Amino acid sequence: MNLYGRFFARIYDRLMAQSEEHGLRERRRALLARAEGRVLELGAGTGVNVDHYPAHVRELVLAEPEEPMARRLEEKNPGRRVVRAPAEQLPFEDASFDTVVATLVLCTVADVPRALREARRVLRPGGRLLFLEHVRSGDERLARWQDRLHGVWKQVGHGCNDNRRTLAAIQAAPFTVEQLEHGRIPKAVAIVKPMIVGVAVAS
Ligand SMILES: C[S@@+](CC[C@H](N)C(=O)[O-])C[C@H]1O[C@@H](n2cnc3c(N)ncnc32)[C@H](O)[C@@H]1O
Secondary structure (H helix, E strand, C coil): CCHHHHHHHHHHHHHHHHHHHHHHHHHHHHHHCCCCCEEEEECCCCCCCHHHCCCCCCEEEEECCCHHHHHHHHHHCCCCEEECCCCCCCCCCCCCEEEEEEECCCCCCCCHHHHHHHHHHHEEEEEEEEEEEECCCCCHHHHHHHHHCHHHHHHHCCCCCCCCCHHHHHHHCCEEEEEEEEEECCCCCHHHCEEEEEEEEEC
16 A cells, blocks of 8 residues: 555645645635536545635536545545546546646646646537646746755655646647736745646637
8 A cells, every 4th residue: 555645645735734824725716716617627636626616617526546635535525526537547538528627736647748638638629727736947046956856856745746847738738828827836845836827728
């Protein structure tokens, strides 16, 4: 059994609490207000987004590949549909969702281009990807620190990559980015502070 995976699932909400309280929660809420119709959330973790979806969302499907996280997700969100699946291999039909949500997950998926291809596949034409991700810094000095500390961080963060060019990957998928903000994750360690928040359309 993956001991660190179990530990990570157990402490995840506590690890994020300061960031959530100091503004991340509000960022999530503002972004998820754009969700509509049938919604798929990738790597849903413990389900921190669940309460932020607007009431008009028709159906919410939570995908999560890690068993300890998926169990925690189910415990914390009884009655919600949880599907054990990685973003790279989604067990859903083409064009079957109106919205796909990725928050703090493209840093961790093993194959970002494949995950984004899958997101496009399951989105209907004109469907939207809502993303909130920490990314490689635009500041070269910080980016070099992200590269130097990448290996250690990946161990500590249970597979999290601190230096990904996630926006470029989204555009290359291709998605057309129709809304984008650069920000900083409050109270986060410097190498995982740079953040992008936005909305992209499957093009
Ligand atoms: C940092 S947590 C983020 C959880 C949640 N999305 C949030 O916003 O707080 C990263 C999540 O990605 C999940 N994950 C790891 N590999 C994945 C993959 N290949 N596809 C989808 N999710 C994955 C992890 O199990 C974990 O739940």
